[in-house]
Amino acid sequence: MTLGAEEELHLIDLGSGQLSARAPQVLSRLDPASYSAELQRTTVETNTDVVTSLTELREELLRLRKGLVEAAARDGLGVAAVGTAPRSTFTDFELTATGRYGRMQEQYRLLVDEQLICGTQVHVGVSDRDLAVEIMQRVAPSLPVLLALSASSPFWNGQDTGYASIRTTVWQRWPTAGSTGPLESAAQYDELLADLIASGVIGDEKMAYFDVRPSSHAPTLELRVADACPLVDDAVLIAGLFRAGVRAAELDVLAGRPRPQVPSPLHRAGIWQAARGGLSGNLLDGTEHPRPVPAPEAVRALLTRLRPQLEELGDWEEVAELTEATLARGNSADRQRAAFVERGELDDVVRLVVEETRGSAAGEAPATAALRRYRTRAGDEAVGGNARPRPVYREVIEHVRRRGPAGMAAAEAERDAWARERQLAYVVTGPGGLSREPFHVDLVPRVVLPHEWRQLRRGLVQRARAIECFLRDVYGEQRVLRDGVLPRDAVVGAPGWDERATRLPAGAVRAAVAGFDLVRDEHGGWRVLEDNVRDPSGIAYAVAARDVVDAVLPDLPRPGAVLDPATAFEQLRSTLLARARPGTRPVLLSSGPASAAWFEHRKLADGAGLLLAGADDLDVQRGRVLHRPSGDPVGVLYLRLDGALPDLRDGAGRAIGREVFDVAVEGGVVLANAPGNGVADDKAMYRSVPELVNYYLGERPLLESVPTYRLGDEGERRAVLERVGELVTKPVDGYGGRGVLIGPHATAAEVAARRQEIAADPARWVAQEVVRLSSVPSWNSGDRTLQPRHVDLRAFVLVRGTAEADCTLADVALTRVAPEGSLVVNSSRGGGAKDTWILREEDDRPDGRR
Template sequence: MEKLESVAVGVEEEFHTVDLATRKLVPRADRLLQNLPDDRFSGELQRSVVETNSRPFVRLADVLEDLAALRRAVATEAEAFGLGVVAAGTVPIVDLDALKVTPDPRYENMLEEYQLLAREQLICGAQVHVEVEDRDLAVQIGHRVSPWMPVLLALSASSPFWLGSDSGYASYRTLLWNRWPTTGPMPAVSSAAEYEGMVADLIRTGVITDPGMVYYDVRPSDHVPTVELRIPDACPRVEDVALLAGIFRALVATELDAIEQGRPPVPTARPELVRTFTWRAARAGLEGELVDPLEGRAKPARQIVRETVNRLRPALEATGDWDLVCDLTDNVLRRGTSATRQRTAYATGGLEAVVDLLVSETKANTEWWPEARCAEIVSMMGGAYDTSADEAVVFDGTARGPYGLVLTALDRLGAQGLAERDRQKEQVQHDLGMYFEEGRLFPVDLIPRIVGSEDWELLQSGLSQRTRALEHFLHDAYGPGRIIEDGVVPKDLVTGAPGYREEGRFVPPEAIRCAISGTDLVRDGAGHWFVLEDNLRVPSGLGYAMANRWLSARVVPELVRAVATPAPRRAMAVLRGALTQASPELALITSGSSDPAYYEHRLLARELDVPLVEPGDLEIRDGELFTLEGRRIRVLYRRIDEEDLWAAMPELRDLLAAGSVVLANAPGNGLGDDKAIYAYVPRLISYYLGETPILDNVPTYLCREPADLEQVLDRLEELVVKPVDGYGGQGVVIGPDASPKELEAVRAEIAADPDRWIGQETVAVSTHPTFTGGRLEPRVVDLRTFVCLGAEPDVVPLALSRVAAHGSRIVNSSRGGGSKDTWLL
């Protein structure tokens, strides 16, 4: 279950539309859909139903937040028409003659074919999608999890009333739903091919017309790479939907692990047994007995829910959902199902009271439902702000996750106040000397980026692991070469790499090669993190990250006070500890003021309290290194290209080989920066550490391999291509953004020298609000993190978020990018 923390989950919810005056179900969903974004809201078979689609997210709390925003939007729109929306399996007051199917050829055909069955399809459900890329696994999981589906149905039961009468069931929707010919437990098929063949056979009978009409309780989705849960009733309380999503993801993960370990499905997975379990759950909900999925005998429903959640604890802990799922489970068991609450309302106020309860609970204010949007923020976003992959803002302009306090503070400033702070920022940068290249201020956006604690814990583990593996690799590659002898990495890939240097062999085996590494990561809209590249030569950015915090503290202090985050000087303590591992006699060496990052060199030397030197400031006497003032230097924190250093001080090689001087970082480390070596890092982790990689690479194709080259050239307009020795964004071509002329030019370069190129899948990188021209724009961001290696890896508690220019996906300063203050929680 090591990779479960990055498995995304999404939810589709269906809502009835009811007239707030008569409390009747009404066919007016199309009115609401006219003003709602069609990528998040859609119609269904009946014109009385609106469907919402959450974004997929890695964290359950993010799913909950998104679902609340979707409910908020549809409920607000409904009220403008005197309507309410209800998330429940059924609503009790219905006029069948007044209801119509949605005018769509598919739905009209279903009405013609299924008659009363289609006209009475006045039911709503909640569907949960969990990522499973392998369709064969998705098919197997659909069958294996089926014994637990009745438990999820019982938790969601919200349809006791049907056409004005108490049905006697907690979920009468289930009985209505099971009238369709392709519902119920999924058959025990063993592969995607067998499943597709079965679906084709069903369509061939003419009873169903397309794969979308296969309505099993769980099924592999027919349009996205997920396993789809379909059995639950729609739930009035949004947190109950989140509970279903958390438990279902854990069930999927548990069965994935069981398949990997070779454990068979439980005996009760037989479809004929599961169907009886389902009937029991629809009848009783949580208020009676369910059938135990493992033992196949009746037990109190609440006991089975508790036992199920406890059984799933390893998976829930792996996703970080354990505490939240426990809280949500306690809540639903304490208050009972919606079916019970509806019957209580009926006893005191009749069917009208039931509808009022459902409307109220569907719109219920929870901690995931902000009391108000930030009006100034929404105004600055404008109507065209794309939130589809935004880290800070939900689609309706409300804050996501930890951004509530920050966006509230920004809202108080407003556009004019923020513009004034932006002007102040430039003056402060002049005062601090924050330049990148001579005369050019280092671009900084005032709206900080927040990396939540769950993300940062994951990144710390993954970055430490990656650094340890690369340190082993560099020592091995310049030493015994075991990884080459064992056939893990080709010899010519190592010795032929542009970053390979003979000076790398001068580094003693006991020396630390990667005293400080910089790893660039991106996050997609669902919350997956990917490593873009490793920087082991002279990683820059730590000083700018520190300066960004100073800048924020002086220009927008109300934002800095809003969220607690580590003080930037803690980073210097970590860096100093790593650099002085060999000796406290330390200096920072630079090529001088002509270096674009010279400001950072000066800042770091000052904060480390060490001399800032150029090659001309040093001399060698009696086999040791001194400054011209006579200060002995044993460790050089290198912020100069090694070629320039050797050209200026060729005899320094001898000191390095003798061990009287340590270079941090070591010469030859550029081998580890190589984009072709990057593709092998997961294998390095397995080989040297015997561990499963925690952080994913972007899927990468080596053009030196004929099959990969063919794929890259065939899909050039879809992929990102990079030179293996490129840095600073040099030579990168993003296929979807490139012109035909650019694609043809890079195609010719790749074909002429394929060894020099890689291709990568294009990641839908997350965006972040960036203030420009008095407005907020969603700009692509990445994250440069730093790891210092002493006795153990130490992830620096400071990071640099880099921001792409308008319309670009490349964040490097040399390509017009900027930066943000970054808060690690």
């Protein structure tokens, strides 16, 4: 049960953050007994002495790293113990000049050229080779857990791969990677190697790159599945668990217990799942018929199973403590992504891994105290896995802590009084008729960082342009249908289609105000969840949320220059007037106090300088629309109606909507958010927006969508009917969360009923994969603590034409908050909102434009 380790470490140019191929120069200054070359000249391998304890292993790793760091520093280089260097690219590979490596490059070509990866190999002394071969097969079920703990390679070729360990997927391309399959003895293992060498597929026994193998040069069993670990303590933890696993397997062999048979595809699936999600996703539970469980649960289960062997080896207390520390701070992939999210700069990630590699075994002590009662989760925007606030949220959370329960209760009471006085509410239609429900504003704001807003600006403007082009085309020439990009029956006659919209002028702007619902995943990436181009609400509610927080918590510290959401009023006004005739007035046409968003209608009209009008306030004379109370001519009508404009009648029964529409057809008035726009935010059409981006703009989508199934398609319908309990299903023309069923949170009866609804009218439904929404702390007045709540974000693009310069991302966004335990954020379903602090970039003008 002796221990040893080999670490592969990247050399990083500290000036550029790129890999440096100066390993030969660095190695010339180091002891060849402890340091050696690797396949690529950007990597150095260290080899510890044989030790007997985890403490000695830690000291050895620190000693060897210190020597390498000092030698590399003479050339302006840093050292990074990670699976992939954050800034590595395919062009960084430079082969170490040996005949063996040259032969490998000649034989394996691109496979060798992509080997810019580093791992940690742990050796445990097992002197009997037959026993070693038996043990290596018995420890296989625990390998995904060890990989998840070590995962340190989320970035590859300059981007986030979506994997916690992309090194694993690169490594497993080797023909001898993975498991060996069943073997009964060392002789069989040696025969397998001889056959592989004879086949010409591998050149020598050193190329047996199995996940676990008997060492080719020492009486040990070697673990090869782990990424390199920047924190020495993570490598020590993996070594402790592996050694205990080897001892447990040895005892099983001595006791004559049968070897568990894990089919190779299941083993491969477990390794892949660990590489994909690391500690933030699921791992297989290691049973005969494995099922996914949260990664921390799988880690703690392995720790518990190995406790007798850890105690025997004297490692229990240390390994148990290291396990909880790693689960709290996350693996390196988690920490790298958290560093990237702060500014969107890979240089920050490079700096982190270099500092961790040369630092103490456990890393730096946290800068702030933990939120001990906070339910931490992957994907929380404000609080890390160690329950400590992220830098941008520290002062806000500390402010809430200082206020304490009594101070927060007083602030909430003041908030509620403020909202009542200003009638901050939305209207709900229920069995008893109309009722006014308060619009709840959580007092803990949400922060959107400058680089995130920049990314959203580019992606949402692109999406708004594509949708505007689609609306003009589909109600005009219909090229998109003739070219076969979309089937005619998916558009013409769809729930949002309005044949009357074909009469509007060809150059009319259809979707002057486009709203987009976005979600942020557990890795910090943004996705569009829904498009809204009929009459998206939220601008005024977002402004009100800022007004509430400013009034109730005026001393709440802000982490930087925050965009003023009220500037969106002027942005809206200028957008509406862009195509109106000079000397005319802009009007917001509302269905009146019965509208759900009546508060917004009034506040938008007041803030943007629009006349607020209903059907009785309009008149049509001599081809012009007039505002009756003032007699002024109307140049633009911003439609915020509960129904279609052509169907609108005034109190006397006059078909005023049809008359107004006829004027718009002749170009006498501009309609903002015109009739027929519903065909573009139909939930079934959402799936096709990426194709529209490519078709109309010739570009790749900059923001991802959520995988969506159109149930009018028989093949997709059959697949969905089997998975209704795993998916989100919603009506294609739904809004406000109505009709949405989140399968994993639904009862068996609800799932069965939804299957019947889909089968009866498939075209009315779509299904989407469940998205793990990010969370932000909210004040829970029940238990008087901060707790995470799921959130989404509604942002608004103001459209004056189809060119990029014609579109503006408004300086405002509405964060919607789900109730406790829910993923549905709509106010009508019990949700609320947060003030959204969009941090301004240094070179932004005060109005938020660049």
